[in-house]
Amino acid sequence: MRPTQTLLGGGADIPLGKHNHYLGGWGAFGGMPQKGIVTYGVAPNRQKPLAGAMHDAIFNTWRRFSSQVLYFAPPMIAGYYLMNWAIERNHYLNSKAGRV
Known part of the structure; x- marks a missing residue:
């Protein structure tokens, strides 16, 4: 019953x-244990999501930059000197001394 x-x-x-x-x-307290109760927590590595982000960003950026610099720096430098030469040549040819 x-x-x-x-x-x-x-x-x-x-x-x-x-x-x-x-x-x-x-x-x-002291009752029978209840079933089906779910508790949630935050993992220790998720409590500070930006911990060390600035430090890692600086060194990761430097690592990536230093591994790629030889691919884009020489063409950029060559393009700069070529444009500088072309501008100076244009100024010379359009000056009084260049027209003579």
């Missing part, structure tokens, strides 16, 4: 648990 709510001490408005056992009031 199953005990009634009054015999369990819970009154008529407190529901029974999954297996017809009174689980206790909110925050009551």
